[in-house]
Each structure stands twice: as structure tokens, then as C-alpha cells.
Amino acid sequence: MENENVHISVLLEEVTDFLTKRDGVKNPTIFDGTLGGGGHTKEFIKNGATVYASDLDNTAIDTVRQSMGDDSNKKLFTSNSSFLEYLETFDNESFDGILLDLGFSSNQLEFSNRGFSYQKQDEVLDLRYDMERGEPVWKMISRMKDEKELGNILYRFGGEYLSGRIGRALHNFIIKQQGQAPTVGQVVETVTNAIPKKFRNKTNATLSRVWQALRIWVNDELNILTDFLPVAQQKLKKNGRLAIICFHSLEDKIVTKFMRKVSKTYELDEMGNRGQDYKILTPRPVKPSEDEVERNRRSRSATLRILEKLV
Numbered sequence: 169m170e171n172e173n174v175h176i177s178v179l180l181e182e183v184t185d186f187l188t189k190r191d192g193v194k195n196p197t198i199f200d201g202t203l204g205g206g207g208h209t210k211e212f213i214k215n216g217a218t219v220y221a222s223d224l225d226n227t228a229i230d231t232v233r234q235s236m237g238d239d240s241n242k243k244l245f246t247s248n249s250s251f252l253e254y255l256e257t258f259d260n261e262s263f264d265g266i267l268l269d270l271g272f273s274s275n276q277l278e279f280s281n282r283g284f285s286y287q288k289q290d291e292v293l294d295l296r297y298d299m300e301r302g303e304p305v306w307k308m309i310s311r312m313k314d315e316k317e318l319g320n321i322l323y324r325f326g327g328e329y330l331s332g333r334i335g336r337a338l339h340n341f342i343i344k345q346q347g348q349a350p351t352v353g354q355v356v357e358t359v360t361n362a363i364p365k366k367f368r369n370k371t372n373a374t375l376s377r378v379w380q381a382l383r384i385w386v387n388d389e390l391n392i393l394t395d396f397l398p399v400a401q402q403k404l405k406k407n408g409r410l411a412i413i414c415f416h417s418l419e420d421k422i423v424t425k426f427m428r429k430v431s432k433t434y435e436l437d438e439m440g441n442r443g444q445d446y447k448i449l450t451p452r453p454v455k456p457s458e459d460e461v462e463r464n465r466r467s468r469s470a471t472l473r474i475l476e477k478l479v
């Protein structure tokens with residue numbers, strides 16, 4: 169089943185319109201920081217773009233290249249690295265469009281064998297996008313000295329209100345394993361047992377929050393996003409656009425705060441004329457239509473925000 173693409177791109181038409189269908193820009197140069205199943209990238213290329221794309225997961229890059237055949241050589245340049253690292257390599261290049269479609273893809277959920285889904289009971293709880301960097305999340309937990317640390321992570325990155333109990337239980341379980349990798353099934357059981365009986369009807373929601381927190385933590389997702397935004401801001405051409413799709417409020421807060429800060433107007437001269445270098449094109453985030461949510465349930469929590477460089 170490897171190298172199959174089951175990922176459905178979120179807000180595909182909206183993102184393509186914002187980034188490639190522009191007056192005066194015929195063959196845009198686009199940076200797609202999160203290649204994934206390649207849906208956005210392929211649509212950009214169909215609309216005349218040349219795309220520079222990164223993904224931490226080398227399977228994603230191989231799958232997209234295979235599916236495109238020779239076509240991928242002329243219009244698509246890829247890097248198996250983080251979007252921050254790849255964008256920083258462009259000293260003299262700037263882009264008409266930059267996209268991040270954050271998080272994980274359905275391909276990773278289905279085929280990666282890294283425990284991204286709490287339903288895949290037999291997989292090991294690893295949760296890394298790039299298996300060559302860092303260590304699996306269970307090893308990071310096993311090195312924690314203080315059981316409270318894990319609770320703090322579940323609270324900070326998952327908003328989990330039972331974070332203390334669950335963190336303690338999971339930490340104890342992983343220490344008891346004495347270096348043996350836990351399966352998803354074992355972790356689900358440990359977390360479920362830590363939930364008081366009266367809240368057990370909401371176990372799936374708790375598991376989602378725990379998985380989100382662990383994934384954000386092991387991949388350092390929020391720090392990388394925070395560091396990426398000012399670099400992306402510098403790498404936009406005049407009238408270039410930065411598009412970010414978020415799937416939870418922690419990411420969305422970082423993006424909103426950044427876009428608001430850089431789009432502030434300022435006094436330009438002593439006559440009191442005001443200037444503005446960047447403009448938010450989405451005062452309210454773009455959300456998937458009901459139709460899209462029906463076709464692709466995963467899209468229901470997506471928010472798209474766009475910043476344009478004016479000067």
C-alpha cells in the first residue's frame with residue numbers, strides 16, 4: 169500500500185485562486201512548504217506555476233514525484249527538509265506565493281506506521297514526520313525526570329483538562345516498559361484507564377487532544393511555525409501572498425498575531441501620510457464550504473489566512 173495518495177487537499181480552489189490566478193502574474197513562482205500528497209502543488213503547476221516544495225517526510229516527496237513522472241522535473245523542485253530550513257536556503261529568490269498547509273496528511277495517518285492515528289492499535293507510538301531526526305515520542309517521555317512535565321505538555325499543546333492524571337499514568341506506564349516501545353493500543357488503554365468513568369463517553373475527544381499534544385511536542389511544530397513567518401514575510405515579491413492553513417487554535421493564534429503585527433499602518437512622513445507594507449486579505453479566515461466538509465471531514469477545522477506584500 170506504500171506510495172498511494174489518499175489525502176484530499178483542503179480549500180484547494182480557494183488557495184489556488186489566491187496564489188496563482190492574479191492579474192499581471194503569468195507564471196508564478198510558489199513555495200509550498202508542506203508538499204504532503206502534492207494536491208496543492210499539482211494544481212499550482214497546472215496553473216502555470218513553478219513550485220519549490222519541502223516536506224519532512226521523504227515518502228511524501230517520493231510519492232508525489234512518482235505520480236507526476238517526468239513532468240515533475242521541469243516545474244517542481246523539492247527538498248526533504250523542514251519548511252523553515254528550505255526557505256532559508258533562498259538567498260536571492262523571492263516568491264509570488266508561499267503556502268503552509270499545516271499538520272499531517274491522511275497518507276501519514278493511513279500508511280506511515282508511526283502511530284499518527286489512535287485507531288491503529290498495532291503501530292508504535294512514534295509521531296515524527298521525519299524518522300531521521302530526533303527520537304520517537306515515547307523515548308522523549310521515557311527520559312522525563314518529573315511526571316508533571318508530561319501533564320504540562322498535554323495541557324499546553326492539547327488543552328487537555330485531565331492533563332495531570334493522564335500525564336502521570338502515561339509517564340508511569342512508559343517507565344515500566346523499561347525501554348520497550350509501546351504500541352498505540354497500549355497507550356490508548358493507559359489513557360482511557362486514567363479518565364474518570366463519568367467522562368468516558370468523551371474518550372475519543374480526549375485521545376485526539378493527547379495525540380495532538382504529543383505530535384506538536386515531538387515535531388516542535390509551534391516553534392518552527394513562529395520562526396518561519398518572519399522569514400516568509402521577507403521572501404515575498406511585491407504583491408506576493410502568504411497563505412497559511414491551520415487546523416487548531418494554537419497555530420491560528422500564532423498566524424493571526426503575526427499577520428496583524430506586520431500589517432499595521434505607520435506614519436510615513438511629516439505630512440501625516442500613512443503607509444502600509446502588508447495587508448491582510450482575509451479579515452475573517454476562509455473556511456471550507458459545507459459541501460467540502462461533507463466530502464472531506466478532515467477539512468472541518470481548517471482556517472485559511474492570507475497576507476499580501478504591498479510594496
Ligand SMILES: C[S@@+](CC[C@H](N)C(=O)[O-])C[C@H]1O[C@@H](n2cnc3c(N)ncnc32)[C@H](O)[C@@H]1O
Binds near residue numbers: 270
Ligand atoms: C496537511 S499535509 C499537506 C497536504 C498538501 N498540501 C496536499 O495538498 O496534499 C502536511 C504535510 O506537511 C509536512 N510537514 C509538517 N511539518 C513540516 C515542517 N516543519 N516542514 C516540512 N514539512 C512539514 C507533513 O509531513 C505533511 O506531509
